[in-house]
Amino acid sequence: MAVVPEMPIAHTWQPEHLRLAVTAAGVALWAWNVDTDLFTMDERGFELWGLPWSDAVTFEELSAHIHPADRDRVRAAFAATRAVLGRYETDFRILVGGEIRWIAARGQGEDVGIVGRTMFGIFLDVTGRKQAEESNELLAGEMSHRVKNLLTIASALTAITSQSTTSKEEMAHRLTERLTALGRAHDLVRPLPNGQGHAALLGDLISVLLAPYDDLGAFKGRVRVAVERMGVGENAATGLALVIHELATNSMKYGALSAQTGTLDVSGQTEGAHIVLTWLERGGPAVTKPEAGAGYGSKLVRRSVAAQLGGTIDYDWSESGLIVHVRMERDRLSS
CATH class of the missing domain: 3.30.450.20 (PAS domain)
Incomplete structure (x- = not known):
């Protein structure tokens, strides 16, 4: 004789059960x-x-x-x-x-x-949900900004390369090299996986980020980097790469790197527990201070320097060229 399974008895909710659920x-x-x-x-x-x-x-x-x-x-x-x-x-x-x-x-x-x-x-x-939404919005805005900058740079690279080459084969070769260098620089914006140590040496990181812009003018070697030999930690690499990338993008649009004979010098010096990078542009178009109200790129740079590098960034809009001082905590830079 087949055994008929018993039907489950419906649960009777009591006030204390409701309180537990709430x-x-x-x-x-x-x-x-x-x-x-x-x-x-x-x-x-x-x-x-x-x-x-x-x-x-x-x-x-x-x-x-x-x-x-x-x-x-x-x-x-x-x-x-x-x-x-x-x-x-x-x-x-x-x-x-x-x-x-x-x-x-x-x-x-x-x-x-x-x-x-x-x-x-x-x-x-709902704090957790709202923070996640804000993070997603910030990430979307940041990615949109980066993509627009990369497209602007890629367009400029294409135009400059087309003017400085005599054949389509030569143009394709040089443009591929420059876009590849730009891709390497963009990769450095991402931190290394945990446990892999320093993301890069400070000088190497800056040099690779600026390599795509070095031979766009009348001579190679117009971008010079002279900083001490020190490691940049994986946490700080993202912030520093964003700062350098943003400064270089703006220089190529409006500053010294937009001119054939413009030069860029990046140097560093130690001030107690801090290291100060100096970004010095010369030979570009006349510099004018932007109107009040920083754009998204400037806000991104200031947030990155403050939050990830524990420092400050100051701009000197001198007539002969832009000078930027990026002050960072040495311990934060190496962590």
Whole structure:
């Protein structure tokens, strides 16, 4: 006689089970009295906002912890919830000490589910998701910027090569060499895998990055690099390569490297716990200081120098040519 398997018994949810599920999901519960403006939250809610426990807080007191850039928007969003048909969600930042957290507030609008003049909803900590989104946006912007620069350089390389060669075979050969050198330089923007030590020697790294620009003028050797022999760590290589690449791109567009007789000297000197690279352009077109409001490339350079190299970058827009001083922490550069 065949044995009929027993049907599973449906689970009966108890209040304590709901609480366990809410805690596991990191959900904070809130209730808002639309007449008194009082907010009550569970323990998770007060932890999320970085506030000591209390029976209730006013919405105004709570909103004081919202990031100033989001505060008016959040106040307007909560005030408008009673006119919203169905579910709503709004994301905003709060300040907890020196930390910024992203919160998602979810609830039901148009008085749906209102009990005793009180509306109910939840708060979720979505900081991780928002940080990932911001990182992806930054990466997309950075990659777009790099691709545009590479296309600009490739176009300039093609034009210059076509003017300095006498046959298509010679042009193809020289252009291939230059694009290959540019590719090697671009590869150095990426750090080496963990455990492989220094990404490059400082002089080698700078020389390879600048090699594609060396023979674009009236003579070879117009790009000169003179720095001490020291290793650049895999963490610092990315930041330094981005800085050199950006400076070279701008020089080729507007500076000394755009002129046949322009020259570029990169030198280094030690100042205590720092090393200072000096980027000196001569023989190019007249230099003028850009208008206020740095472009994406300048912002990228400053962020890379500060965040990855622990230093600063200063520009001297002298009439005879651009001078740039890149000050970096020696320990950060070698790590």
